[in-house]
Amino acid sequence: RCLQAASVGKREAEEESTALPDSYGVADSFPKDFGYGEEEAEIEDSPTSSDSKPRILLMGLRRSGKSSIQKVVFHKMSPNETLFLESTNKIYKDDISSSSFVNFQIWDFPGQVDFFDPTFDYEMIFRGTGALIFVIDAQDDYVEALGRLHLTVSRAYRVNPEINFEVFIHKVDGLSDDHKIETQRDIHQRANDDLADASLEKLHLSFYLTSIYDHSIFEAFSKVVQKLIPQLPTLENLLNIFISNSGIEKAFLFDVTSKIYIATDSSPVDMQSYELCCDMIDVVIDVSCIYGLREDGSGSAYDKESMAIIKLNNTTVLYLKEVTKFLALVCILREESFERKGLIDYNFHCFRKAIHEVFEVGVSAQRPGGPKALGSPCNKAVALNGTARSAL
Amino acid sequence: MNALVALCHFCELHGPRTLFCTEALHPPSPDPSSQTGTPVPGDRDRDGDREGEGLTMRANSSTTPRGEMCEGCRSLPASHPGFVSFDDETGIRFLSHQHPRQPQLFSMVRQACVRSLSCEVCPGREGPIFFGDEQQGFVFSHTFFIKDSLARGFQRWYSIVIVAMDRIYLINSWPFLLRHLKLTIHSLQSTALKVFDSEQGVCPHRAMRINNAFSPAVFPHQRSGNAARSLTSLTQHPNLWASLHSSFSWLLKACGSRLTEKLLEGAPTEDTLVLIERRTEQEEMSCWEGAEGGGSESQLYHSASQLGLDFLCDDSKLEQLPGPKFRSLRHLRQVLGAADFRQLAWHVLMGNQVIWRGADPVLIQSAFTVLKTLLPVGCVRSVAYSDRYEEAYKCNFLGLSPDVPIPAHVSSSEFSVLVDVTSERSHATSAAGEDDISAFNHFSISSASTQPTDRGPTLLNKLEAALSNENLSVDVVSHCLLCLKEEWMNKVKVLFKFSKVDGRGREDTQRVLAVLGATGPGEEENVRLLKYWMTGLSKLYKSHLMTAVRGGERSLSQ
Numbered sequence: 001r002c003l004q005a006a007s008v009g010k011r012e013a014e015e016e017s018t019a020l021p022d023s024y025g026v027a028d029s030f031p032k033d034f035g036y037g038e039e040e041a042e043i044e045d046s047p048t049s050s051d052s053k054p055r056i057l058l059m060g061l062r063r064s065g066k067s068s069i070q071k072v073v074f075h076k077m078s079p080n081e082t083l084f085l086e087s088t089n090k091i092y093k094d095d096i097s098s099s100s101f102v103n104f105q106i107w108d109f110p111g112q113v114d115f116f117d118p119t120f121d122y123e124m125i126f127r128g129t130g131a132l133i134f135v136i137d138a139q140d141d142y143v144e145a146l147g148r149l150h151l152t153v154s155r156a157y158r159v160n161p162e163i164n165f166e167v168f169i170h171k172v173d174g175l176s177d178d179h180k181i182e183t184q185r186d187i188h189q190r191a192n193d194d195l196a197d198a199s200l201e202k203l204h205l206s207f208y209l210t211s212i213y214d215h216s217i218f219e220a221f222s223k224v225v226q227k228l229i230p231q232l233p234t235l236e237n238l239l240n241i242f243i244s245n246s247g248i249e250k251a252f253l254f255d256v257t258s259k260i261y262i263a264t265d266s267s268p269v270d271m272q273s274y275e276l277c278c279d280m281i282d283v284v285i286d287v288s289c290i291y292g293l294r295e296d297g298s299g300s301a302y303d304k305e306s307m308a309i310i311k312l313n314n315t316t317v318l319y320l321k322e323v324t325k326f327l328a329l330v331c332i333l334r335e336e337s338f339e340r341k342g343l344i345d346y347n348f349h350c351f352r353k354a355i356h357e358v359f360e361v362g363v364s365a366q367r368p369g370g371p372k373a374l375g376s377p378c379n380k381a382v383a384l385n386g387t388a389r390s391a392l
Numbered sequence: 393m394n395a396l397v398a399l400c401h402f403c404e405l406h407g408p409r410t411l412f413c414t415e416a417l418h419p420p421s422p423d424p425s426s427q428t429g430t431p432v433p434g435d436r437d438r439d440g441d442r443e444g445e446g447l448t449m450r451a452n453s454s455t456t457p458r459g460e461m462c463e464g465c466r467s468l469p470a471s472h473p474g475f476v477s478f479d480d481e482t483g484i485r486f487l488s489h490q491h492p493r494q495p496q497l498f499s500m501v502r503q504a505c506v507r508s509l510s511c512e513v514c515p516g517r518e519g520p521i522f523f524g525d526e527q528q529g530f531v532f533s534h535t536f537f538i539k540d541s542l543a544r545g546f547q548r549w550y551s552i553v554i555v556a557m558d559r560i561y562l563i564n565s566w567p568f569l570l571r572h573l574k575l576t577i578h579s580l581q582s583t584a585l586k587v588f589d590s591e592q593g594v595c596p597h598r599a600m601r602i603n604n605a606f607s608p609a610v611f612p613h614q615r616s617g618n619a620a621r622s623l624t625s626l627t628q629h630p631n632l633w634a635s636l637h638s639s640f641s642w643l644l645k646a647c648g649s650r651l652t653e654k655l656l657e658g659a660p661t662e663d664t665l666v667l668i669e670r671r672t673e674q675e676e677m678s679c680w681e682g683a684e685g686g687g688s689e690s691q692l693y694h695s696a697s698q699l700g701l702d703f704l705c706d707d708s709k710l711e712q713l714p715g716p717k718f719r720s721l722r723h724l725r726q727v728l729g730a731a732d733f734r735q736l737a738w739h740v741l742m743g744n745q746v747i748w749r750g751a752d753p754v755l756i757q758s759a760f761t762v763l764k765t766l767l768p769v770g771c772v773r774s775v776a777y778s779d780r781y782e783e784a785y786k787c788n789f790l791g792l793s794p795d796v797p798i799p800a801h802v803s804s805s806e807f808s809v810l811v812d813v814t815s816e817r818s819h820a821t822s823a824a825g826e827d828d829i830s831a832f833n834h835f836s837i838s839s840a841s842t843q844p845t846d847r848g849p850t851l852l853n854k855l856e857a858a859l860s861n862e863n864l865s866v867d868v869v870s871h872c873l874l875c876l877k878e879e880w881m882n883k884v885k886v887l888f889k890f891s892k893v894d895g896r897g898r899e900d901t902q903r904v905l906a907v908l909g910a911t912g913p914g915e916e917e918n919v920r921l922l923k924y925w926m927t928g929l930s931k932l933y934k935s936h937l938m939t940a941v942r943g944g945e946r947s948l949s950q
Contacts, residue, residue, distance in 0.1 A: 062404065063544075083601050086545025089402040090510040112407030113510050119503060 053097060054228060055105045055128055059152055060135035061145050062087065062111030065170045065212070069135065070094060070108045072212045073221050074258050079212040087112070101255040101262060101326035102225055104130065116155060126159040130228045133166045138183050138209075139174050146187065150194040157203045165205050166224050167191065173211035180209055215275045222260045231358050235263035238358075242351045246344045247337035248319075252277050253355075254328045256285065256302055262327070277330040280318045284308045302328075311335065319344070323352050324359070394418075395556035395647070396492060397640040400505035401465060402549040404620050408509040409465035410501050411550075411623065412633060413492050414640035416648075419483035464548075464620025466490065467633055475637040479645060486641035488633070500529050500555055508533035508551045520570050522563065530559045532569055536577045539588035540626050541597045546588075548626070552577070554643075565647050572646075576639050583627040661874075662881045663769040665930040716832070717758035720866045721873070722859050724762050730860070732837050737852055738845040739809040740766050742917065743924035745784040745802070749792040750813025753777040755833070756791040759811075764789065765873060766855075768881055770928025784808065806841035848914015849921045851876050883908045884925045885933070892926070893937055 058066040068082035074096050092108040107125075109115065115122050126132075134152060136145045153165050169187055172180050188207050195203055208220035226232055235253060243251045243265050250273050252261040259278045288301040302322065310318040317338045319331040329348065338344070398413040467490050468474060474489035492498050507523060514521045514535055524530030535551040552573055556562045562569075591597075624632050718724045725733040740746055740763050748756045757776050764772050774789035775782050781799055782790055784807065792798075794814075802808050814834045858864055858872045890896055890904050905911050910918040 080602060084545060084598065086543075086547065086549070087402070087404045089408075089549050090513070110407065110510060112403065112405070113506070114407075119506065 053095070053103060053105050054130035055107050056224065056228075057125070057129055057132045058106065058108045058135060059132060060109075060111055060168075060170075061137070061148060064111060064135040064137040064140075064145065066111065066135050067092075067108055068212055069133075069168070069170070069210075069217055069221075070106055073217060073260070074100070074102075074106060082212065096258070099326075100257045101324070102258060102260060104225075104228070116151070122155065123159045126156045126163065129156070129160060129163050131164040131166055131224050132156055133168055133224060135168045135170045136187065137171050138169045138180075139171045142183075142187060146190050146194065149191060150198070153203060153205065154195070154198055154200055157200060161202075164224070164227050165203065166220075167205050167207045168210045168217075168220060169207060170210050170217075172209045172216070173213045184209055215271065215278055218259050218278065219269070219271070219274060221258070222262070225255075225260050226262060229262055232263055234358050235355070236266060238351060238354050239263060239265040242347055243331070246331075246333075246347045247340065248331045248333040248344070249337075251329060251331040253323065254281060254330055255326055256281060256328050257326065273332050276318065276332065280308070280310060280320055280330060281328065283310070284320055309338075321348055321352075323355055327355070394558065395554055395562070395644060396497065396501065397643060398492075398501050398505065398553050398555070399467075399623075399636065400509055400551045400553055401623070402509045403462065403465040404544060404548075405462050406465050408506045409461075410491060410505045411465065412467040412488065412490060412636055412640075413501060414486055414488040414637060414644065415492050415497065416641075416644045417485040417487055419485075462620050463622045463625075466622065475634060477638070477641045484645070486637070486644060488637040488640065501553070503528050504531040504533070504553045504555050505551070507531065508535060508553050509549060520566075520573075522566070524555075524559070526557075529555045529557050530562050531555050532562055532566065534570070534573045534577065536581065538581060538584045538623070538626055540584070540621060541588050541591040542621060546597070548620075550580075550623075561651065564651060568647055568650055569643070572639075572643055576636075580623075580627060583629055587626060587628050661878060662928075662930060662933070663877075665932060666768070666770040666928065669930050669932060715752060715754040717754060718762045719758075720869070721762055721765065721855075722866060722869060724759065725859055728835055728837075730856075732835065734852070734856065735837055735839070735845050736763070736809060736811065737766060737855075738849075738917075739839065739841070740788075741849060741852055741924075742920050743771065743788060743927075744806075744839075744841070745788050745790060745808040746811070747790045747792060747798065747802075747808060748811045748813060749794055749796065749798075750811075750833075751794050751815050752813065752833075753791060755813065760789045760791065765870070768877060768925055768928040770930065771925060772928075803838075804840050806839070806843070809837060809839040809841070812836045812838070848917030850910070850914055850918055851880055851921065852917075853914070880921065880925065883910065884922050884929065887922050888926050888929060888934070889937055 058070055060066055065082075067085050067088050068077075068079070070092075071077035071082060071085065072079055074094060088108055088110045090110060090113075094106040094108065096106065097103040115125065132153065134149050136142050136149065149167065156163055157165075167187070169184055172183070175183065184207055188205075191205055195201065195205070206223075208216070208223070210217045210220045229235070239251050239253065242248070250267060250270075251265050252274070253263040254261050254277065259281055261274070261277075284306070285301050288306065292301055293299045304322055306320075306322040306328070308318075308320045312318065315335045317333050317335055319329075319333060319338075321329050323329050329351070333344075394416065396413065396415045399411045401409050401411050403409050470490075472489070474487060476488075477486040478484075479486070487493070492501055504524070508521070508531065512521050512523050512533065518536050520532065520534045522530070522532055532554040533551050534553075535549070537547040538550055539546060540548050554562065554569060624630070629635070718727070728736065736746070746760075746763065748759060750756055753776065760774055760776065764774065772789070773787045775787040775791065776789075777791040777793070778796075779793055780796060781792065781802065784802070784805075798810060803810065812835070814836070815832060854876060855869075855873060858869050864872070886908060887901075887904065891901050896904075902911075905915070905919065910922065
């Protein structure tokens, strides 16, 4: 079905048909609970429904910045305010699925408590975990942190080898560029040496340089989340098709509340364009919050009608449009490409429909009665579609 | 109270830690199996050694990879001997130190501490919660913040935990514990707030932190640099730990004396209830009198002890007095002879006044003690020994000196019986003769009553059978009597409910009596006994029956 929708959109776009179909905006019977069927099926044995969402764990030594990351990324806390955060004394389970596409629980751990103590059930913690983010303070001596990193990931791997292990080399805002590279290289080297010594070569660690004072933390978190989305290749293909047929330079599919991008096209991500898109979301949501609500304060700052076009002085145009309740498409394109706005709008319409269908498949595959097989042919079809594109 | 109070803290460097711990140490209970009755000094030394061992063992076992301590998670230095308070009344010692002495207690407190600070969620963060299990004990925990201008978030996270194995007890003490812990916590918080405010006045730390964050001078951050501050420096209270010790010790003591547990084997008998009721009344009365004037204390004590003597511990006192005594009902029966005993017991059970007149108060009192066991406690009103006649409504057991005259209306009344004890012994009491009461005393029983005493009541018939059966020991007879009394007391309850509360007619009552087995030979006596014993029911029971029935009627009519 995705293949059909996407390819139809493309074919029509090639014909440069400017007619807007009457079905515009009809496909909004979007189920609220679109999730990631595979992930949820994995942990069906978990007792309660709140625990059944895949987890992202934030671990690391005390004062490494775990709570700050969680607050800045998911609660819009100003980075300066994080100076006044209390030390975390227990695991804070943050369920953001009601306001965000990121249908996970973020578990923020206290660095002081040793959860490998026999009194804690650490197997339970790791069993339902999708990603483990280990935060290392780059401004501090990280030898102790590396020891803890090794202990944590090796034990977690033994319980659940499916976990994605992510290492945030954090607080790099105070470091010079050379120093950053050197630190990352050193940490990478030592951590992998430790794993090799324990003959855990299969355990893969991903490293990110992060800071809450710029967009690097959002970028790193985006990559962590993307790995947990099974539909990612489909989404990327759809984006590729969309931009190549609309003359767009770069397109991001954003989670609006957290400013995490859950997918982008296959061209390399340039930090500045990502920041630009983040800023655009802030502007749109802020303006919408101030002027978009009704007199009595009801209504939402982000809904079906949300869209914005910003023209910059360097012949660049920013284009934002609602895709789902939580997702927005943000594109960067040249002014001359924007002359064919009708085409872009139409292609977007097809793109939106395709996205909805992708997630509907996810939901129906999840249903016990529904044919589970539906998910995989769809993915295959899209992969085929990807190859077909080059032929076209 | 068999519990342990501990102050816990979430240290910024080391996580949850136990800061200060007060435990109650009960005096060793006398162990009958042990060979040495009293502990010799050497014993105590060995005990001390063991304690020392416990300490070192604990120190070794508790060392986590990060077992070191900072200012913030230490209360008393290891060299400090700790605090001890003695409770003279109970012999309980209250010990306070950083950690409990015994290793198993240590792990329980450690677990409670970690759970209270890092696991359990209290709505609103500050407040009381309850958790625990049979293995690790049950915990009442109250979490709270203490202001600190140097801490992350400008506050530190503390909790007071009370660990006990008895869940019911702990939950029953909840309101008490909460009320008093709140006082302690408020005083800690308010003193810390004062210190915080004065520190903020000198140097606003909020602004300083922002400035520091962006100045390269403090880079890189020193992780170990900002050592946590102790609670003493946060409150500027030099005797903080001593005062915490006293408040925790008081809490344990007061909580323990607030609720006392009593092991009841089976339901309480009516006699127990009456006794409890009397004691409460007596306490209330003494409080009342005490409030009126402090001068009457000795008198109060006197009357209280007399009351106590009357129905509680006269036997034990009597034992110590010299002279011949009645030891049991069977003894009394042997001395008086079966017929006289039957007559006397009959009068006692019918509620007639029993007057003993004689020169030996100890003998008379012992007779009363034995006779009283025939009646429910609620029916006994006795004057042990008096110089003048007391009216029947005041007492049903009256002891008199030999020369006191009996008023004519009493001696002619069929509701009284007089026992004259004439002593034939003028010489000093010989030790050999002590047991042989009948050898020296003559008992003559006289009553104006013309009723035959040989038919009933059923209770007396059965008792006599038991008394005359020499195969039964005195102990068995007394148990038999107890059962008979309970049996008839239950009948009294039914009759009371039936006739007094429900107000049924004579015919119905007759049927009930038949059901109860009170009819047949000796019916008249049985009924008299039942009616008399009604006066001995406990007030609580009576009022309960009244209200319950009234309530039932009301709900029926509704």
